[in-house]
């Protein structure tokens with residue numbers, strides 16, 4: 673990683689923007705249900721969209737939750753790490769998932785998790801997250817349990833480590849695939865992709881964006897495929913404000929974006 677700053681916020685008229693949510697648009701919180709996106713950031717995203725700039729959110733959360741977090745804005749969205757995708761026309765595509773098997777897995781996981789008070793099971797219907805943020809001492813147990821289920825149900829599930837969480841996502845779900853698919857469709861197609869994310873699940877998106885010569889931006893520390901870096905969620909919000917300023921006024925220099933080097 674270098675300290676080199678990006679020269680300018682990109683020209684939004686030429687870009688398609690993809691934003692991760694937790695740790696990027698929203699500060700992390702002890703519990704998933706405590707998360708919120710500041711109204712100013714929602715407003716900024718709405719202004720971009722209203723100006724005809726394609727904007728989508730790409731998250732590990734289900735789209736239903738993304739709509740609540742972004743209310744009153746409703747954006748094209750990829751949820752559950754790309755397993756669900758809502759297009760610009762409001763139609764949603766879903767990965768083919770065996771719902772009966774997922775219900776059985778949920779049952780078994782809930783049963784296993786009850787052995788570890790403090791370990792929180794987030795049930796997303798077609799994916800599961802084992803959160804240990806509030807009980808860090810349970811990290812090895814969460815890891816072992818997630819690994820056991822990923823192995824036992826390898827035809828259906830893939831282990832996705834995250835921040836104080838081990839997620840079991842449906843096989844085939846990928847943020848990279850979701851961003852690729854958006855970029856094949858109007859209004860995203862033919863524009864420079866910009867993707868901002870903070871976590872391991874975002875690396876697949878960074879890879880896709882890099883191959884297309886776009887702007888990949890990692891929030892915070894850690895090895896990454898991303899070419900640029902922002903230090904914090906607050907810097908994401910400031911950078912977003914810069915993008916808007918550059919869209920409506922002459923572009924100012926960016927003081928927040930730093931070039932990043934290193935692989936995950």
Ligand SMILES: O=P(O)(O)OC[C@H]1O[C@H](O[C@H]2O[C@H](CO)[C@@H](O)[C@H](O)[C@H]2O)[C@H](O)[C@@H](O)[C@@H]1O
Nearest residue numbers: 693694700701702703704731732805835836837
């Ligand atoms: O892809 P994202 O939008 O970044 O979502 C990733 C996961 O975020 C949530 O978990 C994380 O954020 C929580 C709230 O800040 C935090 O408590 C937890 O430790 C983090 O792992 C969410 O609960 C997951 O469903 C998302 O997949």
